[in-house]
Structure formats: C-alpha cells, structure tokens
Amino acid sequence: MKKVQTIVLKEWAEVFRNRMVLFSVIFLPLLMAAIPLAIIFASRGSMTSEQYGEMPAQVETFCSAELSSGECFQVYMVSQFMLMFMILPLAIPSTISAYSIIGEKTSRTLEPLLATPITTFELLAGKSLAALLPAIAATYLSFGIFSLGSWLLIPNPTVFAAMMDPRWLIAVFLVGPLLSLVSVNVSVMISSRVTDPRAAEQLTALLVVPLLAIFFGQFAGFFVINRELVLAGALFLLLIDAILIFLSTQVFQRETILTRWK
Amino acid sequence: MIQTENLTKQFGSTLAVERLTLTVEQGEVFGFLGPNGAGKTTTVRMLASLISPTQGRAIVNGFEVGKQDDQIRRSVGVLTETPGLYDNLSAEYNLRIFANLYEVRDPAGQVEKYLRMLGLWERRFEPTATFSKGMKQKLAIARALLHEPKVLFLDEPTAGLDPESARLVRDFIAELRREGRTIFLCTHNLDEADRLCDRIAVFKTRLLVVDTPERLRQRMFGRKVVFHLRNPDEIMVAKIAGLPFVSEARLVDGRLLVTLDDPESRNPEIVRQLVMDGAEIQFVGELRYSLEEVYLRLVRNDSVPADGAAFVLKNGVEKKK
Known part of the structure; x- marks a missing residue:
C-alpha cells in the first residue's frame, strides 16, 4: 500500500505542475457548475402559464402539479445539463493519466521505476488512483457548488427537491466514479501504444462522444433518463470497468514497454 | 555473484x-x-x-x-x-x-x-x-x-x-x-x-x-620492450632476433623493439648481449598498448587468440605466431 501511495503522491507532485492539468481540474468543474446556475438565474419568472402549453411534451415528464410553468422549465433545463456533470469524470482522468504515463516515456523515468520491486498492479493502481481521485473530487465539488448555488437561487423548496432527484445523485456519486475508471483504463491502454501525450489525450477525449449522444438524445426528446436507466448504466459501466482493468494490465507489459518505447 | x-x-x-x-x-x-x-x-x-x-x-x-x-x-x-x-x-x-x-x-x-x-x-x-x-x-x-x-x-x-x-x-x-x-x-x-x-x-x-586488461594486452599483442640506443645497427638487431626466447626484434625509428614472453627475466640477457656488441643503451621500457587498441582489434576481428599466443607484425603482414 505504501508503494501505491508513493506513486499517487509522486504523480500529483508532477502533474499538477502542468498548467493544462491544473486548468482541467480547477476551471472545468467551476464551469460545469456555473452553466446550470446561470440557466436557473436567467429563467427565474421568465415563463408564463400560457407558455406552458407550448413547451415540448418531454418537459412535462419533469413537472409535477405543484410547479408553475416557469419552475417546470427550470427543472427541465437543469436536468438536461445534469448530464454535463458526467463530462468531468471522463475528461479529468484522461488529462492526468495521459501526462503521467506518457510523461514517464518521454522523460525516460520508467526504467528506473520498473527496476524497483514494484509490481505492475501497484504501479497501475498508483497511476490510476492519481487520476481517479482528483476527477471524483472535482465532480463532487462541482456538484456541491451547483447544489449550494441552486439552494440560494431557488426560493421554492419543491423546485430544489425536483432538481436534486435521486437519479442525479446516483449519477454523480455512482456513475461518475465508474466513468472515471473507464477513462483511466482507456488512457492506460492508449498510453501504452502511443508516444505523444496530446495524441493520448485526444484519443481518450473521444470517450465523451457517447455521453454527448445521450445528452442530445434526451434534449431532442428521444428518451428521458430515469432512475432505472441510470442504475442500468451503472451496472453496464461496472462490467465495462472490470473488462478494461483486465485489458489494461494485459496491455501494460513491462518488457514490451521497455523495449518498444523510444 | x-x-x-x-x-x-x-x-x-x-x-x-x-x-x-x-x-x-x-x-x-x-x-x-x-x-x-x-x-x-x-x-x-x-x-x-x-x-x-x-x-x-x-x-x-x-x-x-x-x-x-x-x-x-x-x-x-x-x-x-x-x-x-x-x-x-x-x-x-x-x-x-x-x-x-x-x-x-x-x-x-x-x-x-x-x-x-x-x-x-x-x-x-x-x-x-x-x-x-x-x-x-x-x-x-x-x-x-x-x-x-x-x-x-x-x-x-x-x-x-x-x-x-x-x-x-x-x-x-x-x-x-x-x-x-x-x-x-x-x-x-x-x-x-x-x-x-x-x-x-x-x-x-x-x-x-x-x-584482465593486462592479460588481454598480452594475448593480443604479446609483450614488447623498447631499447633506446645511441648507435643502433642491423647486426645488433640480427643478434638479438637470434636469441631463442625472442619472438621478434626490429628497428623502429632508431629504436630496437623486442617481442618476448617474459621480459622480467630475459631483459638482463638482452642488455648483456647489446653491451657486448658495443651498444650504448640510453633507456629501456615496456611498450604498453592501450585497451582501445585491444578492443578495436577484437571487435573488428570478432576473434581472440588463445591464452599465450600473440599476434606479431612481420613485414607489415599480421600473422598469428
């Protein structure tokens, strides 16, 4: 455990000196919290009861009888952007692990590291946790800022409760970390094959595409993300993570990496 | 180990x-x-x-x-x-x-x-x-x-x-x-x-x-002793070359270069012979080859002579003794 901790602390000491990584860990969560808060702020009292009937049908699924049309629209808009909180656990680990693994390649620090009695599992666990923990912390922080801000901006407790629906809590607190794990493992596998941190980062960024498809799918009214769908997604990610952890330890072959990496 | x-x-x-x-x-x-x-x-x-x-x-x-x-x-x-x-x-x-x-x-x-x-x-x-x-x-x-x-x-x-x-x-x-x-x-x-x-x-x-670096030199080049003489001549060189323990003797830039296996015990005999032949000896020293010369010869030839054997140069042609 001490070796894993050593790797985690070493990674943080190294990667957080990189401005790009700092930007993604600090600025991105603030941005993700600010956008839905701005929507809440801008849509306060902006809709009359007459306009309610003109809203798309999918909006109605977000509304209850106690909500006015304006409040209902607020809940709908913010619910759309809740999916954006899932970008953080995908994007942040890829930025960190792209630099931490390929950084070892380019600075030729991996061979001395592999010459120590560290196991491949300890090394990968250290590197994965170093990418995973800041991503989860940033997601939770971002969601915390959003929750606090919406509590301050929304006078009606029913609206606030509708926004804090359990499906979003499951998404943020369960699906988020599972998505981070997907991102880390994909980064490890990509990093084992490419030599440029930017290439690894760009390839890992493609992971966001399915998430954007879900976002636009819900936005267009093709489907509505409910609690069952979120739980099914979490189970699916759990399975994917187990497969990816196995694959990444297989791809990370000490000998191949030492003799092939130039 | x-x-x-x-x-x-x-x-x-x-x-x-x-x-x-x-x-x-x-x-x-x-x-x-x-x-x-x-x-x-x-x-x-x-x-x-x-x-x-x-x-x-x-x-x-x-x-x-x-x-x-x-x-x-x-x-x-x-x-x-x-x-x-x-x-x-x-x-x-x-x-x-x-x-x-x-x-x-x-x-x-x-x-x-x-x-x-x-x-x-x-x-x-x-x-x-x-x-x-x-x-x-x-x-x-x-x-x-x-x-x-x-x-x-x-x-x-x-x-x-x-x-x-x-x-x-x-x-x-x-x-x-x-x-x-x-x-x-x-x-x-x-x-x-x-x-x-x-x-x-x-x-x-x-x-x-x-x-060892020393033994490699010997294996590759043999041991060579240089005699700086004030008055070297071909007769002296021929006599030294005729000694049974000398592998080779030749004049190089006015200096007598002698190849032999055991200079510590044989050098006094060579010195005696030279003095008897009227040579005026200024200096005596061992010619030491650098490890670089040994290395280059090895990697170029890809082979090494067995222990005790030596390469000698005769008329510019490398031959194994």
Whole structure:
C-alpha cells in the first residue's frame, strides 16, 4: 500500500505542475457548475402559464402539479445539463493519466521505476488512483457548488427537491466514479501504444462522444433518463470497468514497454 | 555473484544476445565493453530482471532471473543509460520516492547519507531540471544505492560528462569497489575500463573474450620492450632476433623493439648481449598498448587468440605466431 501511495503522491507532485492539468481540474468543474446556475438565474419568472402549453411534451415528464410553468422549465433545463456533470469524470482522468504515463516515456523515468520491486498492479493502481481521485473530487465539488448555488437561487423548496432527484445523485456519486475508471483504463491502454501525450489525450477525449449522444438524445426528446436507466448504466459501466482493468494490465507489459518505447 | 549460462535474448528475428556464459565474482568490478547495438543494455536488463531471457539461465546474487525477479530487484541497483529523473521534483524528493519503493528502513537517513556523500545536500530542495549533467548522474547513482545493493549495474555512468564530473563518478565507483560491492560496468570509455575494472568482457551479440586488461594486452599483442640506443645497427638487431626466447626484434625509428614472453627475466640477457656488441643503451621500457587498441582489434576481428599466443607484425603482414 505504501508503494501505491508513493506513486499517487509522486504523480500529483508532477502533474499538477502542468498548467493544462491544473486548468482541467480547477476551471472545468467551476464551469460545469456555473452553466446550470446561470440557466436557473436567467429563467427565474421568465415563463408564463400560457407558455406552458407550448413547451415540448418531454418537459412535462419533469413537472409535477405543484410547479408553475416557469419552475417546470427550470427543472427541465437543469436536468438536461445534469448530464454535463458526467463530462468531468471522463475528461479529468484522461488529462492526468495521459501526462503521467506518457510523461514517464518521454522523460525516460520508467526504467528506473520498473527496476524497483514494484509490481505492475501497484504501479497501475498508483497511476490510476492519481487520476481517479482528483476527477471524483472535482465532480463532487462541482456538484456541491451547483447544489449550494441552486439552494440560494431557488426560493421554492419543491423546485430544489425536483432538481436534486435521486437519479442525479446516483449519477454523480455512482456513475461518475465508474466513468472515471473507464477513462483511466482507456488512457492506460492508449498510453501504452502511443508516444505523444496530446495524441493520448485526444484519443481518450473521444470517450465523451457517447455521453454527448445521450445528452442530445434526451434534449431532442428521444428518451428521458430515469432512475432505472441510470442504475442500468451503472451496472453496464461496472462490467465495462472490470473488462478494461483486465485489458489494461494485459496491455501494460513491462518488457514490451521497455523495449518498444523510444 | 553473477552467473550466466547460454543466456540468449531474441526480439523477433533479431538476436540481441547470443549464448552468453560468464561469471562475475563478488567484489569485482566487471567491465562489459562493446559497440553500440552490441546487446550490452539488453544484457543488463536481463540481469536486473527487467526483461526475461529467451533462452539460458542467469543467477544474480543467488536468485534466478525469471523465477525470483522480485528478490533480484530488491538486491541489485541499476543506473540506466539516461539518469531518468523527475525533472520537476527536487533531488531530495526524487530519492525519497525510490527509498519508499525499495522499502528502505530509514528513508530520510539514507537519502541524506547519499546526498551528502555525492555533494548534493546543499541543493537538495532544487528541482533536478536545474542540475548539470554531472549532478544528475550523481543523483541517479545515489538512487541506485539507496537500498544498499550488493550488485550494481552501471550503464555508461560517465557518458556525456565533462572530465571533472567523470572523474568524480569514477572515484565514487572506486570507493564502491572498496566497500566490496560487485559492479557490472557497461562503458565505451576504454580508459575508464582499464583503470577501474578487475576484468573486462568484450561483447558483440556474443562474448568475444573475458580477461584482465593486462592479460588481454598480452594475448593480443604479446609483450614488447623498447631499447633506446645511441648507435643502433642491423647486426645488433640480427643478434638479438637470434636469441631463442625472442619472438621478434626490429628497428623502429632508431629504436630496437623486442617481442618476448617474459621480459622480467630475459631483459638482463638482452642488455648483456647489446653491451657486448658495443651498444650504448640510453633507456629501456615496456611498450604498453592501450585497451582501445585491444578492443578495436577484437571487435573488428570478432576473434581472440588463445591464452599465450600473440599476434606479431612481420613485414607489415599480421600473422598469428
């Protein structure tokens, strides 16, 4: 455990000196919290009861009888952007692990590291946790800022409760970390094959595409993300993570990496 | 301390190391010489359990490569071709990482010991990016020593260093030898190998020769004694060449060059003969070939004469005696 901790602390000491990584860990969560808060702020009292009937049908699924049309629209808009909180656990680990693994390649620090009695599992666990923990912390922080801000901006407790629906809590607190794990493992596998941190980062960024498809799918009214769908997604990610952890330890072959990496 | 038996490494169709069999004794500084791409680094990586052999066997510090890799990694220190330091981190933190990974009992104490020993203590909190090449190399050596390994693999420890830094590193290696550590030294610096190594191996995918630097010179060139004479002439040379223990005698730039096996006991007879023939002897000295000449001949010929045999030059044609 001490070796894993050593790797985690070493990674943080190294990667957080990189401005790009700092930007993604600090600025991105603030941005993700600010956008839905701005929507809440801008849509306060902006809709009359007459306009309610003109809203798309999918909006109605977000509304209850106690909500006015304006409040209902607020809940709908913010619910759309809740999916954006899932970008953080995908994007942040890829930025960190792209630099931490390929950084070892380019600075030729991996061979001395592999010459120590560290196991491949300890090394990968250290590197994965170093990418995973800041991503989860940033997601939770971002969601915390959003929750606090919406509590301050929304006078009606029913609206606030509708926004804090359990499906979003499951998404943020369960699906988020599972998505981070997907991102880390994909980064490890990509990093084992490419030599440029930017290439690894760009390839890992493609992971966001399915998430954007879900976002636009819900936005267009093709489907509505409910609690069952979120739980099914979490189970699916759990399975994917187990497969990816196995694959990444297989791809990370000490000998191949030492003799092939130039 | 290190034993290999037919150790072989193949990468696809490329044979990097072919049937390497050698033994390195405890406390020995063993030089491993060879041209670029000869397979030296691959050999070190196999012996340090970083990569596995394709065939053959190696025992390092009593542990078998491929079977007891963890024990090998705990008991050996490796200085890789490039220092491989975390440039953004301080010298002290660089060492502390490795002290933890090697599970050193007193990490802070060991880090301080080696930083002081190598003259880096005052700059311990500075990022290594600000260090000179020599300082980085010293820090990398300190990193390899933190867990007090009995066997050290040093891959080109003085490559790219200025003469002063190289001297410092060489002195430190000599100090490590005095401590009784076994050192496996890969180097291109033949003068360094000559000065530091008890034995050297010349390697080019396969082992060409292993011996002490001195015996290698004798095996490659024989022993030669130079007599500086005030009045050399061909008759004197002919008489010396006729002595039964002399392999060859010739005049080179007015100096008499004599090849023989045992100059310590035979030189007085040669001197007597020369004086009897009226020669005025100014100086007598042994002609010493550099290890570079030995090395170049070996890697170009890919072969070595058996012990006791010597190459001699007769009429400019190289012949085996």
